[in-house]
Ligand code: SF4
């Protein structure tokens with residue numbers, strides 16, 4: 001995006017914790033003063049509906065984005081993707097100590113066996129986790145680095161769009177239509193609605209640190225987010241969920257179709273997914289909330305040593321709780337449990353080897 005400033009979006013915390021607000025405000029103020037970037041504040045990403053003005057603002061950003069939020073970067077990136085705000089994961093050097101072993105985004109992309117995003121334009125989305133550091137300086141350093149990196153790049157998004165066979169579809173990245181609710185709880189594009197780029201809310205014309213819908217009401221939500229860099233489209237989640245949350249798109253790809261049907265606090269299907277591709281960004285377990293690294297499929301599930309339920313059994317119990325709460329019958333392990341899982345349970349595994357080793361020690 002030669003000649004254009006990088007856009008930094010700060011997605012606000014759900015919490016009213018003064019330390020969170022202070023970090024957000026310090027970051028915004030310092031970036032505004034630098035004059036090197038466009039800065040905007042939006043509400044918490046996960047809670048914004050598709051027609052929220054903060055989301056419309058995000059859809060209108062044409063180039064690279066630095067997205068700072070109180071979410072794991074993987075959760076933020078795929079929540080944006082789900083809302084149609086697409087690009088490629090930008091590599092950041094900002095890692096807290098726990099992330100030291102994390103692969104770079106490029107390495108992850110190369111190693112990925114997932115079906116990937118659809119028609120992601122050639123721009124970068126850099127997601128920063130505001131929980132990694134308590135003060136603004138590490139984020140400011142990283143954003144300065146990204147600004148200098150961006151100034152050496154000449155990504156021409158318009159050329160990409162004009163040369164793309166799906167030009168009409170891709171043009172929404174430069175000229176998005178607002179998404180309105182059609183009354184059935186389903187967001188839809190409405191050509192009669194006013195374009196945000198024509199009403200002065202375009203990021204290109206925005207004043208620094210514009211608060212795009214930051215004061216507009218949002219309510220807390222709960223739904224799964226699919227990481228398509230991991231998802232292999234195996235459809236195990238659609239068979240497992242008995243609440244109609246999942247569906248398929250016109251390309252027969254899995255998608256979260258009725259996200260508000262999901263049961264608040266329940267993460268059951270994330271335990272069933274064989275690729276750890278289902279994220280619940282607000283879950284208290286880092287693994288389920290989208291922490292980096294290969295998680296969930298632990299080689300040895302130590303809980304089995306103590307007779308605790310396996311991940312699949314736990315998922316079935318969680319699903320049963322929600323079925324009963326809805327006045328339906330519990331189904332246990334009789335519905336939607338992949339054959340693979342039961343075969344795995346029957347086969348000798350590393351846990352058996354470990355128990356044999358313990359026996360051999362003669363303790
Ligand atoms: S179970 Fe996981 S890998 Fe399979 S389709 Fe669902 S999200 Fe994708």
Ligand code: SF4
Pocket residue numbers: 224240241242243244245246261262263266267268269270319
């Ligand atoms: S958590 Fe439960 S209700 Fe929500 S999508 Fe997964 S299986 Fe369905």
